[in-house]
Amino acid sequence: MNVNDIIKPENLVYSKTSLMNDRELSYCPGCGHGTANRLVHEVIEEMGIGGETIGVAPVGCAVMLYEFSNLDFVQAAHGRATAVATGLKRVMPDKFVFSYQGDGDLAAIGTGETLHTCNRGENITIIFINNGIYGMTGGQMAPTTLVGMKTSTSPYGRDEKWMGSPIDMTKLVSMLPGTYYVTRQAVHTPSAVRKAKKAIQKAFEVQKNKLGLSFVEIVSNCNSGWKMSPVKANQWMEENMLPYYPLGDLKVDGKLITK
Amino acid sequence: MSEIRLMKGNEAIAEAAIRAGCDAYFGYPITPQSEVMEYLMAERPEKRTGMIVLQAESEVAAINMVFGAAAAGKRVMTSSSSPGISLKLEGISYIAGADLPCVILNVARGGPGLGTIQPAQSDYFQAVKGGGHGDYHMLVLAPASVQEMADHMPLAFDLAFKYRTPVMILSDGVIGQTMEKVKLFDQMPRSTEVPQWAVCGNAGRKNRIITSLDLDPVKKEQQNLALQAKYQQMRENEVRYEKYLCDDADYLMVAYGASARIAKKSIEYAREKGIKVGLLRPITLFPFPSAVIAELAKKMKGILSVEMSAGQMVEDVLLATRQTPQVPVKHFGRYGGVVHSPEEIFEAFLKHFNLG
Ligand SMILES: Cc1ncc(C[n+]2csc(CCOP(=O)(O)OP(=O)(O)O)c2C)c(N)n1
Ligand code: SF4
Numbered sequence: 094m095n096v097n098d099i100i101k102p103e104n105l106v107y108s109k110t111s112l113m114n115d116r117e118l119s120y121c122p123g124c125g126h127g128t129a130n131r132l133v134h135e136v137i138e139e140m141g142i143g144g145e146t147i148g149v150a151p152v153g154c155a156v157m158l159y160e161f162s163n164l165d166f167v168q169a170a171h172g173r174a175t176a177v178a179t180g181l182k183r184v185m186p187d188k189f190v191f192s193y194q195g196d197g198d199l200a201a202i203g204t205g206e207t208l209h210t211c212n213r214g215e216n217i218t219i220i221f222i223n224n225g226i227y228g229m230t231g232g233q234m235a236p237t238t239l240v241g242m243k244t245s246t247s248p249y250g251r252d253e254k255w256m257g258s259p260i261d262m263t264k265l266v267s268m269l270p271g272t273y274y275v276t277r278q279a280v281h282t283p284s285a286v287r288k289a290k291k292a293i294q295k296a297f298e299v300q301k302n303k304l305g306l307s308f309v310e311i312v313s314n315c316n317s318g319w320k321m322s323p324v325k326a327n328q329w330m331e332e333n334m335l336p337y338y339p340l341g342d343l344k345v346d347g348k349l350i351t352k
Numbered sequence: 353m354s355e356i357r358l359m360k361g362n363e364a365i366a367e368a369a370i371r372a373g374c375d376a377y378f379g380y381p382i383t384p385q386s387e388v389m390e391y392l393m394a395e396r397p398e399k400r401t402g403m404i405v406l407q408a409e410s411e412v413a414a415i416n417m418v419f420g421a422a423a424a425g426k427r428v429m430t431s432s433s434s435p436g437i438s439l440k441l442e443g444i445s446y447i448a449g450a451d452l453p454c455v456i457l458n459v460a461r462g463g464p465g466l467g468t469i470q471p472a473q474s475d476y477f478q479a480v481k482g483g484g485h486g487d488y489h490m491l492v493l494a495p496a497s498v499q500e501m502a503d504h505m506p507l508a509f510d511l512a513f514k515y516r517t518p519v520m521i522l523s524d525g526v527i528g529q530t531m532e533k534v535k536l537f538d539q540m541p542r543s544t545e546v547p548q549w550a551v552c553g554n555a556g557r558k559n560r561i562i563t564s565l566d567l568d569p570v571k572k573e574q575q576n577l578a579l580q581a582k583y584q585q586m587r588e589n590e591v592r593y594e595k596y597l598c599d600d601a602d603y604l605m606v607a608y609g610a611s612a613r614i615a616k617k618s619i620e621y622a623r624e625k626g627i628k629v630g631l632l633r634p635i636t637l638f639p640f641p642s643a644v645i646a647e648l649a650k651k652m653k654g655i656l657s658v659e660m661s662a663g664q665m666v667e668d669v670l671l672a673t674r675q676t677p678q679v680p681v682k683h684f685g686r687y688g689g690v691v692h693s694p695e696e697i698f699e700a701f702l703k704h705f706n707l708g
Contacts, residue, residue: 143553143554143555144553144554144555144556145553145555146553147423147424147551147552147553149420150563156565159561159563162559163554163559164554164559165551165552165553165554165559165560165561166551166559166560166561166562166563167419167420167423167551167561167562167563168450168561168562168563168564168565169416169419169420169446170416170419170442170443170446173412173413173416173419173443176408176412176413176414176416176417176419176420177416177417177419177420177423178420179406179413179417179420180376180378180416180417180418180419180420180421180422180423180424180428181420181421181423181424181551182420183376183404183406183417183420183421184375184376184404184420184421184424184426184428185424185552188552188553189553205409205410205412205413206409206412206413206416209408209409209413
């Protein structure tokens with residue numbers, strides 16, 4: 094095969110989703126945000142719902158998500174994305190609405206909005222990027238930070254005696270009757286990416302069928318905040334984050350998965 | 353056919369919201385304005401007009417729901433009272449920064465802190481000077497009767513959409529709780545128009561973004577300049593006020609909302625004694641009727657600003673009258689939940705201008 098054959102459209106095996114533009118991502122190299130952004134847009138494109146979808150961007154490293162997207166977007170205040178999504182969805186029940194939020198946004202300052210949006214069973218999709226740290230503001234402790242983990246505001250490691258233990262929001266929201274599909278995924282390996290994409294697709298299908306709230310956590314790295322190389326960060330994530338935040342479905346078809 | 357009913361201010365404004373074609377209400381209970389949501393819930397506006405009513409988990413959530421629904425180009429509103437408005441300020445700043453229209457009702461009560469559930473006008477600064485962070489204003493309407501509570505509702509929506517701005521209806525516990533006869537306007541249809549800027553899915557067009565963020569300071573300054581130009585337009589076109597007995601007046605009272613009602617009575621007392629006092633009642637607090645006050649000041653011997661606060665609006669009256677420094681501008685008001693009587697205002701008036 095010569096180059097001219099390779100670039101023929103029929104030989105194309107993979108291409109960038111048309112729902113993202115050519116602007117350079119603002120994320121650090123190796124960060125899970127970029128992959129997660131892409132998966133959400135791929136799913137929306139494959140489902141053919143881009144023209145009916147409104148995204149809500151958080152405050153956090155994904156604050157500029159709308160800059161990379163060709164979808165309609167609203168940029169919400171820190172933690173309020175699900176309230177904004179609620180407002181959008183309530184007045185446009187037939188459109189697709191999703192929020193995309195980090196763990197500081199969703200599980201600290203926005204905890205109230207997260208729990209109540211889930212509890213009301215708003216027919217939206219929440220994408221939750223859990224990297225155990227505040228990426229954007231330079232690596233401070235998040236509610237999801239593991240015990241013993243060093244951050245700029247827990248320089249001697251998180252001490253659960255006075256800093257509390259890492260909060261498992263995904264488990265919490267799975268307990269609420271309003272959630273219909275709750276799952277925890279990752280995007281650090283090709284197989285994890287494939288699974289995460291399926292989960293995101295399922296989440297949007299739930300919304301399409303008006304079954305209730307779908308919630309997809311993606312355990313991700315923050316190599317900058319963790320002060321590790323991308324490869325090391327993913328290793329560390331597997332060894333430390335995943336035992337505490339195990340991957341898999343927590344609730345399917347409105348029923349808790351008991352392991 | 354318009355309809356006459358006996359209603360509380362809070363009920364009248366809720367009914368007016370439905371009739372004005374409001375698409376959605378998001379709120380959280382707080383005295384003295386809980387009747388607004390109670391009335392709406394009882395009326396089932398989703399059956400009457402398709403209007404959505406949702407009780408949020410907090411004022412913070414409510415204003416951000418408003419933000420979302422406003423981004424969709426809908427006519428949306430929230431209501432609260434002072435402590436709840438404080439919580440909404442971050443959201444209001446975002447709404448102003450993103451050029452979105454919405455209506456916010458504040459049935460104000462005494463503060464600071466949890467304060468009291470009794471009426472006050474001590475949220476004037478918060479309402480007209482920004483309140484939240486950043487260089488922004490709301491357009492602020494101040495109803496002084498149950499009738500105006502109703503009539504300000506469609507006006508507020510029209511202004512909100514005309515300028516793509518949050519509009520605050522700054523009422524108080526007196527106007528909210530008073531029962532009066534009100535002539536209700538006819539049901540208006542809910543708008544089916546989708547504004548050119550609204551997000552609702554980008555089918556058939558380029559995507560739209562609603563944001564208050566720009567990391568480029570030069571661009572952000574440009575957006576700020578556009579906001580300021582909008583506020584200047586409001587100052588030029590939207591000043592509203594009522595002049596009462598000003599033509600022959602030697603003294604002027606300036607008062608809005610409940611205080612204006614009470615001041616009118618004290619003006620009667622003055623006139624019985626042969627002292628010619630008039631009233632200028634600002635109906636818009638932002639933009640403030642500075643020009644008309646400046647003009648009136650030229651022929652006055654003294655101006656008394658009357659408000660249920662320690663003296664907030666009086667600062668704008670002072671600014672308005674800086675060309676006439678010889679005319680004394682004084683403040684009177686009871687506050688912290690105490691409503692002044694016409695007698696108290698009259699006494700203060702006599703004392704301030706050495707007439708007693
Ligand atoms: C009201 C408010 N408080 C604080 C901030 C500062 N702030 C910006 S992003 C952020 C944390 C973001 O962390 P996370 O949600 O985990 O997202 P990440 O950056 O890790 O993706 C904070 C505290 C803000 N913008 N607004
Ligand atoms: S700071 Fe962390 S979360 Fe943010 S882009 Fe960089 S690696 Fe990703």
